[in-house]
Amino acid sequence: MKDFANTNTALSVNEAVRLARQLIALRDPYTAHHENHVGEFAKAIAVEIGFDEKFQEELLIGGYLDDVGKIIIPVSILTKPGKLSPEEYSLIQNHVQAGFDLLKEVSLPSNITRAVLEHHERLDESGYPNHIKDDAISMQARILAIADVVGFHDVGSPLSSCADRDRSGPWFAVRQ
Numbered sequence: 001m002k003d004f005a006n007t008n009t010a011l012s013v014n015e016a017v018r019l020a021r022q023l024i025a026l027r028d029p030y031t032a033h034h035e036n037h038v039g040e041f042a043k044a045i046a047v048e049i050g051f052d053e054k055f056q057e058e059l060l061i062g063g064y065l066d067d068v069g070k071i072i073i074p075v076s077i078l079t080k081p082g083k084l085s086p087e088e089y090s091l092i093q094n095h096v097q098a099g100f101d102l103l104k105e106v107s108l109p110s111n112i113t114r115a116v117l118e119h120h121e122r123l124d125e126s127g128y129p130n131h132i133k134d135d136a137i138s139m140q141a142r143i144l145a146i147a148d149v150v151g152f153h154d155v156g157s158p159l160s161s162c163a164d165r166d167r168s169g170p171w172f173a174v175r176q
């Protein structure tokens, strides 16, 4: 494919993000709804802490796209009621690396792609995919992880009614 970089037809970052969000929404409206909340809440956290505008925007985009890798997961698994099998849960975990691999193909700032890769890592090494901990996890990813949980519980979110259901279900995977 012709490289349109530096031409008038090149997609801007904002356009690429908008396209990705539309694709997420077409395939999985629940995830799209959740991602909107994650992005907005992550940015609000950054504003409250006092991070600069660039950092705030990186979090907004990171939140919008952190689950874009779920494109590799069958919708039947994403929306499956009840328990997931270990294989299904493992497949859901793959969305992190898949999202990173997808986004690194476009010219997004590395702070965003790294946050996407690390948004399920946990300070105590219990996260995934690389089981990193503490300061090895970027600040953006740590804020996204918080926003992910809050977005999940957001009143009105289609996922919020699932909060008390089985921890092995997809709603739990969203929170992990």
Ligand SMILES: [Fe+2]
Binding pocket: 066, 067, 095, 119, 120, 174
């Ligand atoms: Fe995720």
